[in-house]
Amino acid sequence: MAGKRRTYTAEYQLAAVKRIAEQKLSVAEVARRLGVPEGRLHEWKKALAAKGPTRSPTPAA
Numbered sequence: 001m002a003g004k005r006r007t008y009t010a011e012y013q014l015a016a017v018k019r020i021a022e023q024k025l026s027v028a029e030v031a032r033r034l035g036v037p038e039g040r041l042h043e044w045k046k047a048l049a050a051k052g053p054t055r056s057p058t059p060a061a
Contacts, residue, residue, distance in 0.1 A: 017045050
């Protein structure tokens with residue numbers, strides 16, 4: 001049986017990525033603490049780096 005897909009707000013994504021930089025934590029550690037898949041956190045980090053800190057890590061739908 002498939003699980004329900006979770007959605008995350010832009011603010012949540014930004015806060016998660018900031019934890020990596022500001023608290024000097026690894027992506028794996030932040031992912032474990034937040035219960036977010038590690039690959040998803042890598043995607044958010046990459047998107048934020050490409051778009052800059054003033055925009056949402058996910059593209060607008």
